[in-house]
Amino acid sequence: MNLFTHFRDQIAALIEERVAAGDLPQGLDLSRITVEPPRETSHGDITTNAAMVLAKPAGKNPRDIAALLASKAESLPGVTGVEIAGPGFLNMRLSDDFWHARLRDILDSGVAYGDSATGDGAKVNVEYVSANPTGPMHVGHARGAVFGDALALLLDKAGFDVTREYYVNDAGAQVDVLARSMRVRYLEALGEDIGAIPEGLYPGDYLVAPAEALAARDGDKWKNADEATWLPMMREYSINAMMDMIREDLAVMGVEHDVFTSERALVQAGKVDEALAFLKDQGLIYEGVLEPPKGKLPDDWEEREQTLFKATQFGDDVDRPVAKSDGSWTYFATDMAYHLDKYRRGYADMIDVWGADHGGYVKRMQAAIKALTGGQGQLDVKLCQMVSLLDHGEPVKMSKRAGTFVTLRDVVDNVGKDVVRFIMLTRKNDAGLDFDFAKVTEQSKDNPVFYVQYAHARVNSVMRMAADELGAETVSIDAIHGAKLERLSDENELQLIKLMCQWPRIVESAALAHEPHRIAFYLGEVAASFHGLWNKGKDDKSLRFIMADDVELTLARLAMIRAVANVIGSGLKVFGVxxxxEMR
Structure with a gap:
């Protein structure tokens, strides 16, 4: 139950009653009405902006509208007090019984608590990673992989029908470079002295094993073949070998995709021609000359006629080329065809997770989707900033195996996938992130993954202690679920319960905003509240979770901290953690 949505519906019903009574005019738009936790706990448990939102269209003073609603809101189930504050906020207090009932919801739901029907089964395509198939995953890919995967899990929990997709960029010149690099390693596997890797080719050792496998399979079949013969084979073999490697790297991170779409297959199937023909029929493709980019001197600019898409008609800054001077398609043209293909597969809502260096590409892609789908398709691009890899504050050196970068596998091998996944989500995707091996593994409250995991482990430790002290039967699952929750009356306990009850709202708001980092912030708050209550028990014996002389109160408190474990477990599940x- 999202209690905030529940009370928003209740407030909307009260407004309709006032409309029916003639106190408010017909046709009011209620879509901007919110019910949220107040910024200050002293202001109550929930607050609504209803009076201020309705004031102008209703032609009334907001405090007068608030007064109209307040008298009725006081009679809502669970409400014990209503106050009008500031320009017309309606602040409400809820009964302890209401909060105890919500705590029981958390106990009954387990880690499924927070599951929502907000998405109503709407189809969403989340495309993430989509690294060029030219080598192993590096630490920069890790952030996009984790972000995309967590966003997909979050949307799942919020009730969307999610497809996870990887777009294989296997049609560009870099694939030919890969094929030639593989051939050099293939010749090396046959016993030739290849010397230094030729400039412009990929030098990493990761090509050695697949090249040796090729030599073992085919012998010297390709050694003396002409390029027209070996290049297509080497290209296909290399792409498959690299994609196998990438899938293995992603699996180490717990990341799996539902669909892998090949750029080369799209081109060969004529999808690019089809997409551009469609735009041409709409009068959106033309031959023209672009203005020189801002800041370019005339002698730096070569005026030439190009095949252009009218991107400015759909919000872009300039029109965009769709064909190169040699007549082949630009990357933009193939990307347009790819997104049209996604739309035609039933995905009107698309989310792309890109690296920050693609920021200048966003407007043109969104413009293309508007044109190709008649405004029916929506693209949200999430840009992931760079990750700075450190150890005790010092930059980490490059991986020997990769040749030019630190691999994702290197990072996971050092700290484990759960640490990598959690830390990658502790900052908003478009903010830079420092990943310090020393800090992410230290056992302190300054390490967010440890702090949250320690809360979960500490709950289990208390449960074990209770079983040892009072007997397993006394504190069984059934006994805890049947606890008299009304015994939880301390303000610190109620504040923890109220915080846990925000979880369904956090799930829905984070899913709709496409911002999984909100989960990390929230889990940190829950952990801090729990640890704070545990610490209070050290100073005040009456607040301890285990009260040997009061089993009834002990069971209620064990129920409360079991709910903490459920909420943390639910949040970590969204993170794939x-x-x-227990902590070791």
């Missing part, structure tokens, strides 16, 4: 039972 396994909760720990």
């Amino acid at each position: 396994t909760p720990v039972e």
Whole structure:
């Protein structure tokens, strides 16, 4: 139950009653009405902006509208007090019984608590990673992989029908470079002295094993073949070998995709021609000359006629070329065909996760989708900033195996996938991120993954202690679920319960905003509240979770902290992270 949505519906019903009574005019737009937690706990448990939103269209003073609603809101189930604040906020307080009932919801739901029907089964395509198939995943790919995967899990939890997609960029010149690099390693596997890797080819050792496998399979079949014969084969073999490697790297991170779409296959199937023909029929493709880019001197600019897409008609800054001077398609043209293909597969809502260096590409792609789908398709591009890899504050050196970068596998081998996944989500995707091996593994409250995991482990530790002290039967699951929750009356306990009850709202708002980092912030708050209550128990014996002389109160408190474990477990599941039972 999202209690904020529940009370928003209740407030909307009260407004309709006032409309029916003639106190408010017909036809009011209620879509901007919100019910949220107040910024200050002293202002109550929930607050609504209804009076201020309706004031102008209703032609009334907002405090007068608030007064109209307040008298009725006081009679809503669970409401114990209503106050009008500031320009017309309606602040409400809820009964302890209401909060105890919500705590029971958390206990009954387990880690499924927060599951939502907000998405109503709407189809969403999340495309992420989509690294060129030219080598292993590096640490920069890790952030986009984790972000995309967590966003997909979050949308799943919010009730969307999610497809995870990887777009294989296997049609560009870099694939020919890969094929030639593989051939050099193939010749090396046959025993030739290749010397230094030729400039312009990929030098990493990651090509050695697949080249040796090729030599073992085919012998010297390709050694003396002409390029027209070996290049197509080497291209296909290399792409498959690299994609196998990429899938293995992603699996180490717990990342799996539902669909892999080949750029080369799209081109060969005539999808690019089809997409551009469609735009041409709409009068959106033309031959023209672009203005020189801002800041370019005339002698730096070569005026030439190009095949252009009218991107400015759909919000872009300039029209965009769709064909190169040699007549082949630009990357933009193939990307247009790819997104049209996604739309025709039933995905009107598309989310692309890109690296920050693609920021200048966003407007043109969104313009293309508007044109290709008649405004029916929506593209949200999430840009992931760079990750700075450090150890005790010092930059980490490059991987020997990769040749030019630190591989994702290197990072996971050092700290584990759960640490990598959690830390990658502790900052908003468009903010830079420092990943310090020393800091992400230290056991302190300054390490967010440890702090949250420690809360989950500490709950389990308390449960074990309770079983040892009071007997397993006394504190069984059934006994805890049947606890008299009304015994939880301390303000610190109620504040923890109220915070946990925000989880369904966090899930829905984070999913709709496409911002999984909100989950990390929220889990940190829950962990801090729980740890704070545990610490209070050290100073005040009456607040301890285990009260040997009051089993009834102990069971209620065990129910409360079991709910903490459920909420943390639910949040970690969205992150693809396994909760720990004990810290080692």
